[in-house]
Amino acid sequence: MSINPVINKLENGIFKHRAFVLAFFALTTVVLLFQATQLKLDAAFTKNIPLNHEYMQTYLKHQKDFGGANNILISVCDAEGDIFNEPFFDALKGVHDQLFFIPGVDRILVKSLFSPSTRFVEVVEDGFAGGPVIPANFRPDEQGLSVVKGNIEKAGIVGRMVADDYSCSMVTASLMEIDPSTGEKLDTLSIAEQLENDIRAQYENDRITVHVIGFAKMVGDVANGAKGVVVFFAIAIAITAIMVFFFCRSITLTLLPISCSLIAVIWQMGMLSSLGFGIDPMSILVPFLVFAIGVSHGVQMINSVVKQVRTGINCKEGAQNSFRALLIPGGVALLSDTIGFITLLSIDIGIIRELAITASLGVAMIILTNLVLLPVLISYMKLENKPLKASKRGGMHKSDVWHAMAALATRGPATVILVLTAGLYVFGLYHAQNMKIGELHAGAPSLHENSRYNQDTFLITDRYAISVDYISVIVETTPDACTSYDNLDVIDRFQWQLENVQGVQSAVSLASIAKIVNSGYNEGNPKWRVLSRNQQTLVQSIARVPTSSGLLNRDCSVMPVILFLEDHKAATITRVVDKVKAVASELNNDNLTFKLASGPVGVMAATNEAVEAAQLPMMLYVYGAVIILCLVSFKSVRATISVVLPLYIVSTLAQGVMTGLDIGLTVSTLPVIALGVGIGVDYGIYILSTMNARLKEGDSVEQAYFAALQERGSAVLLTGVTLAIGVSTWFFSALKFQVDMGILLTFMFLVNMLAAIIVLPAIAAFLWPKPKKDEKKQ
Template sequence: MAGALPDSQGVEHFRVVRDLADFDVRSGNWLERVIFNNRLKLLALFAFISVFLGWQSMQIEVNANFERMIPSSHTYIRNFLDNKEHVRGLGNQIRIAVENTQGDIFDPEYLKVLAEINDILYLTPGVDRPWLKSLWTPLLRWSEVTEEGMRGGPVMPDGFDGSPAKTKELRRNLSHSGAIGNLVSTNMRSSMILVPLLDRYPDTGKPINYLSLSRTLEEKIRSKETDKIRIHIVGFGKLAGDLIEGLTVVISYFALSVLIAGVLVFLYTRCLRSTLVLVSSAILGVVWLIGLMKLLGLELDPYSILVPFLLFAIGLSHGAQKMNGILQDVGRGTHKYVAARYTFRRLFLAGLTALLTNIVGFLVLIIIEIPVIRDLALMTSVGVTGLIFTKLVLIPVILSYTGVSPVAARRAVQEQHVEDASRTVVGRLWAMLEQLTRRRAALAAVSLSVLLLAAGLVMRVDLQVGDLDAGAPELRPDSRYNLDVAYVTDNFGLTSDQFAVLVKTPPAKCDAYQALVDSDRLAWELEHVEGVMAVSSFSERLRRIVGGMSEGYYKLATIPRDDRIRGYAANRVISDNPDSMNPSCEVMPLVAYLTDHKAETLERVLKTVEAFAATHNRDDVQFLPAAGAAGIESVTNIVVWESFYRMHLLLYAAVVVLCFVTFRSWRAVVVAIVPLLLTSILCEAIMVALGIGVKVATLPVIALGVGVGVDYALYLLSIQLALQRGGASLAEAYKGSLDFTGKVVALVGATMAAGVVSWAWSPIKFQADMGILLTFMFLWNMIGALLLIPALSHFLLRDIGRRPKDLEVREWLPQVSIEGTAGEPATEKPSLEVHSHAV
């Protein structure tokens, strides 16, 4: 290859080319020639793609989807989805509690406001209107047994006008409805409106826009608040809307991340033009991603908002490596065009391998059977694929035109050749790190790592799955939503944490005697499970009706063997509860109301149901978990926990394979993987310390941290191994690796951490948790790579490249000047600077 000096190991050392006429444009591999000999055409193509995808990105929608946030392919969730038409009241719904702070619910003024809110909700787009339930809807019914037989009707009297007579009738009807503690608070100061939601708008077929719904609730419902009336709104639709609303704050953090990145890169390079190129290309990668998401029909949601931040950070990492290589070549006097080609030639394979490792690592998340995580995996992989073009190709091409500041370039080279390392902070730090290649320091570093590993393993024993706090853990404890949840829990006997079991029989057989008896037995078992407040079932309601038919005698409130009595009672239950009892009499929900939705509570309830179903399921009756908010969450926890170890196994297997392909040495693979493993375990220990469970929001963090962290090892070890195979000692090779890419590794780690640490102040708690964990992983991966790679290399890679005639390999090294021109006398202290380019 023209302009290159090969050694016996095939490592190429690039000479300085000051005049472009002295450079052979036909040198390099076919890909390099295609790219750099057609630069203008390539830039025109990139400009066209960027404009098109930029236009697409401006049309991206931000939303959330209930069914995409649950493991819809799991058997238990299929039980719910296949039967959700029969149990409309257990699906996606909003609960609105209207409180009278100065009286009770029978106040005419309160009832008037409640009626206005009811009418507004009825006309709100996305509401499943027939199943809206409140004091003002006919779904809320009362019944009683009299001498003349069963009587009943809507709780709200016909022609209610607020008069004392009608109010008295309302009180009486309510006392016979069973709504107290459910739709009416136990202190009679507030009542609930249950608002079932559709999955899509009937007129357009588009998914429900939760942001629009949330804003409607705030503008038209919450605005009804006065000194006397307070509104409390809970449910997935409102939570999703609040999360999306909070994204506007998080998106502003992206601008902060860009600013921080720009400042740190400029302080490192002191070159404005290369800083602008680097930051702009990183932003361009994000624009490409969002545009591609629009083309693929994907949306941004509260979970996938992580991806643009991550993609910007990854793009900055790889771009910084390219910029650093060009800075050093230009600083030695090489023409900017040649420097760009040299950098492409040296770093394309290492960069491509690192990005492919990122892609494979992120694709591993597809094994998790939760659509929102699979979307995140697809988005991240598509985005990183785009980085192959915007970072590995576009940045060198642009810099081949713009070049870098000559002053900044000379400074970059001079800093590597200061004779006295103690003159600079970086020099002293590099000297300390170089000591880690020696036995005593290496043994100390490895021993410290073992101690940290042991401590991490001890702490991670307490790692839990699911939510560890009451309320909505996605938001801060003092958020309006969580305050509303606390009010509903404190004032209503039955909470919104419902764990429902679907009791399924053949059509018209739900009133079969043995099915009712078994259902009653399951209800009894659940009532005695810690964390269950109450249980409501078809059999329990039927017994109440039978007891009423027997003059209220409690001993006769049982399940009768007489088919006619059971059939009559069953019809009454179904007619009085059309929102939760289906007319075909084949699916009846058994609902356990829980004190909270903590992981341990859900696990106890689910195990009880599974054990009961295992011994009582048969052809004519089946007990199918799980519906209700708590039931769905319990299944989500199972899927997350099962995926946790599979994800780790596949992720590290993929990283090991790609590292082996890159290094062709199992010892080098061990050196690269150990810091990643240590970081993963310490991250889990931190989750335990901070009270963060493994859930949908945190599960991807470890995979993303490993996918990004392996980049450090790939760049450092690629250069180190190349230098060792060229004849350098381990200490010399690691020093050369630090000189060439060490500062960039430190820069990237600090920049990525600084970009996400601002999330700690996000109003969305799970994003704050993600920010804290990612900050730790970015920093610790960087620190671990700089400290452990030389220490582990002392024990595993010390003899790489050693040969009996080692002096013959080194004969030419003193002849290489600081400018890097082969064969000229050295003008300063001999160094391995030329080796540091060999990747």
């Protein structure tokens, strides 16, 4: 068989100048190692949202007037009783002031009992009277605390700013995108650190407890949990080293693929830093995958060289032959991985796009380190020209196993396998139809339920009447529209319909507040809790509602309707969003338009829709790329079908597993499907590269498969098991999303490996029904 002239030239160039190649890799590694040390964690809020989604366009348009979804909520609680005591108010004042002066906090939107904008209004003989809930001359003595308690009740903030049982009080704030002290993008992780060290650590004691939630704090906790990845990385290296050693029985051969894979990781991190990227808590998992992929391809190279040396040639010739033999299948497999990761760029969410770039760079580095550097390094070794001890002890047994497995490529066993596979596919497809888009559990989905962050979330949800899960529907209209009864009546009807949707706890809008104020002007009579048709009376009702309330902008041309939800589960969000769209289409008119969305749940709704919209195109891109690469590589439709069909079946089964394990399709789990396909194709390509060559020479499918197992079987099995064991350590992570990713990747690595050695030859048995030798005889 003629050797591709391009590969021949590459081989000659590389192996004639081995010293130069090694010097180049050494120098580049030193430079990129320095660059890698400059890499920083980057967890900007805007990276986590689909900025081009219509909901987020509305969100960004009105962010200055109503704040964003990047909020901080701090509940200060008294563990011994209610809040009306001096130590509590000293702590609350300290938390308020400390939060106020943290760089990046929008000071105008810092609210607590101590905020001047926190006011009460009461009905008196002459009309209304009111003032700050905490007066300027406040002293935390018995009399002062009694006055404050009365003002709190008059202000109607129990359940919102004060807990239902008076055990806690809330301090809230919004974060800006730019740090005004530096003029640079806000460092979310620095904010999280300050919330922990300057607020919780300073004011929490035996009596006072501080509970902090919000995007910045959650990301900080996720980043702290992500530091455990280093431990998992070390465990994975140890496990991999043990597995590779038992495979090759040589310390040197064990260290070579591990070292080359670590160099690929260094190059990846260095390139990221050089290109100006940071690394976020989700992408911090990618270097592990790059290392695992590198080792899997390194094992194939080691396996090939050892087999070449056993034929009686030296290491240099064996390395050259292995370079020629593996450059195309290895390159195609790694190119498939790379393209699989690149397809994630189609998802309009910054954190996924950066994951795609991070992973693509890493796999591209493996092409250089494991297909070029590794064979060059091996060429300097001196291996014995005889089978290794492991082979002596287990050679006959292994050959028997390969002969037994080769029977899978005959029509009888293949029929049974394909029937069982079809049954599994139908089972997986049925359950995959029920896969949910979005989060399926309460609390921050990135963290475990028993994490401090989620426990704080549950406490706030339990003790306050409002939910931390809210969505704002933006009502866009004309200036001074709030003085029109017709406009407020439409908003009121919209609010009423949404309040009666399952999953909505409560709702508030300028219209509902105007009704309460109107009742107050009429001695608090509930019969007057209506919108007045008289414009002057209506103006009087809304005049006392400040823009800081978040219910209107300066010229009253935008008036949000805020919906507080029971949770942020996928079903709840879908139900509410669908109802908003239905009611909006009914009530929208020339003067007034309801638009989704702002608030934390608004961001989640946009993210869920972006993930759902990207799911099918992403899979089409992944499979399209794999199909094209297989066609170019094998020049055979039959070979392509044999590789791709098992991948598709496993992807479907993985979606069924997600449904069964109550794992939703989210920003963290969507990339796993693409990663699983990209990495899973490697097994099939390596197996079929040998099979295809033997089939072209006229061997039967059974003979070709037996040859493939002899040449690649051990390495493929080792790779699949090693990858699966490595990611299975993620089951013990402090991060819930890493646990989910670990479960899915373990499943896909193992099952894709099994599909390549069981289903692939069964398919081939029907696609190549007769050996070419037999055909020639006929």
